[in-house]
Amino acid sequence: MVRSRVEVHSLTGLEFARPAVAIPPEDTKPDAAATRRAEAGLLVSPSVLVTGASSGIGAATARLLGDRGFEVFGTSRDPDSLGAGRADLHWIAMDITSEDSVEKGVEAVLHSTPRIDALVCNAGTGIFGSVEEVTIEQAKAQFETNFFGTLRTLRAVVPHMRKAGSGRIAVIGSLARLAPIPFQAHYSATKSALDGLVQALRNELHPTGVCVSLVDPGDINTAFNDNTPFGNIGASPYAERIRRCEQVILDSLPKAPGPAVVAEVVHRALTARRPRVHYYAGPNSGSLPWLRRFVPDGLALRFIRRHFKV
Numbered sequence: 670m671v672r673s674r675v676e677v678h679s680l681t682g683l684e685f686a687r688p689a690v691a692i693p694p695e696d697t698k699p700d701a702a703a704t705r706r707a708e709a710g711l712l713v714s715p716s717v718l719v720t721g722a723s724s725g726i727g728a729a730t731a732r733l734l735g736d737r738g739f740e741v742f743g744t745s746r747d748p749d750s751l752g753a754g755r756a757d758l759h760w761i762a763m764d765i766t767s768e769d770s771v772e773k774g775v776e777a778v779l780h781s782t783p784r785i786d787a788l789v790c791n792a793g794t795g796i797f798g799s800v801e802e803v804t805i806e807q808a809k810a811q812f813e814t815n816f817f818g819t820l821r822t823l824r825a826v827v828p829h830m831r832k833a834g835s836g837r838i839a840v841i842g843s844l845a846r847l848a849p850i851p852f853q854a855h856y857s858a859t860k861s862a863l864d865g866l867v868q869a870l871r872n873e874l875h876p877t878g879v880c881v882s883l884v885d886p887g888d889i890n891t892a893f894n895d896n897t898p899f900g901n902i903g904a905s906p907y908a909e910r911i912r913r914c915e916q917v918i919l920d921s922l923p924k925a926p927g928p929a930v931v932a933e934v935v936h937r938a939l940t941a942r943r944p945r946v947h948y949y950a951g952p953n954s955g956s957l958p959w960l961r962r963f964v965p966d967g968l969a970l971r972f973i974r975r976h977f978k979v
């Protein structure tokens with residue numbers, strides 16, 4: 670027999686009030702995730718949807734949230750390609766550049782759980798090249814994933830959270846919005862655009878019980894650069910400076926901390942009693958926001974030029 674009841678549970682001070690939830694019969698063998706949730710003292714787990722959970726920051730976040738008692742739904746454009754080594758979570762096929770794919774993905778989550786308590790908009794890509802050489806089509810494609818992809822996901826999930834009267838959202842930005850990377854102008858611009866989106870949305874959602882934060886990581890050692898097209902710069906009028914800048918970027922990521930440092934901060938954003946608007950994670954996350962606040966822009970840009978050797 671399947672029982673149902675209203676559950677209220679708390680994760681580090683955050684309470685998720687859930688509607689009647691079907692509880693499986695007591696003789697059902699618990700799965701590994703259920704066992705972890707039981708060990709964390711939770712009767713019903715809050716659910717979280719993490720976009721781009723197949724790799725890097727999304728994968729580490731999905732793993733950590735699962736370990737901390739969340740029921741995790743993670744997306745990949747092609748979950749089947751991840752093979753046997755893929756993490757133990759509910760996989761959802763989703764391409765955030767497609768409205769239809771995002772809607773179907775969110776529908777699939779809501780087919781398995783009555784509500785989405787938390788959302789991590791993490792999926793994103795990079796692009797490299799000078800402002801005058803990257804084509805408008807390439808620039809649009811970059812915004813299509815990083816900005817409009819996040820916007821599509823928010824538009825699909827927020828109405829459900831608003832109707833439920835609660836929800837927590839972490840959008841993954843980048844410190845590149847505070848220190849725009851030369852020859853990664855389009856990437857940096859998508860992350861600045863996300864900041865505007867998050868701050869305006871936060872005020873729109875103020876009376877609804879749904880809260881959104883931006884989490885800006887610095888350099889994190891993931892496959893991000895492998896997935897970023899660096900292109901052929903041989904004929905570029907900026908070739909020499911692009912090469913030096915590219916080298917700084919390629920050298921810095923392998924020395925950077927792993928994605929678990931971001932996952933911890935995302936967990937904090939999702940479970941804080943009063944989440945902050947901005948969270949920062951990884952290298953320079955202490956100094957950069959301070960620098961941009963107190964150091965004149967011209968001087969800050971000089972530091973950035975020197976750092977990237979341009």
Ligand SMILES: NC(=O)c1ccc[n+]([C@@H]2O[C@H](COP(=O)([O-])OP(=O)(O)OC[C@H]3O[C@@H](n4cnc5c(N)ncnc54)[C@H](OP(=O)(O)O)[C@@H]3O)[C@@H](O)[C@H]2O)c1
Binds near residue numbers: 746
């Ligand atoms: N690594 C860093 O230094 C760093 C620093 C600051 C901010 N960030 C941000 O952190 C986020 C994750 O980056 P990462 O470093 O973890 O890179 P990554 O290892 O390359 O992971 C990117 C993830 O995004 C997913 N993705 C890409 N395009 C997608 C699309 N069109 N639809 C759905 N999913 C898509 C990929 O999933 P599939 O390929 O399986 O679909 C993958 O799981 C990005 O937003 C990035 O801008 C990274």
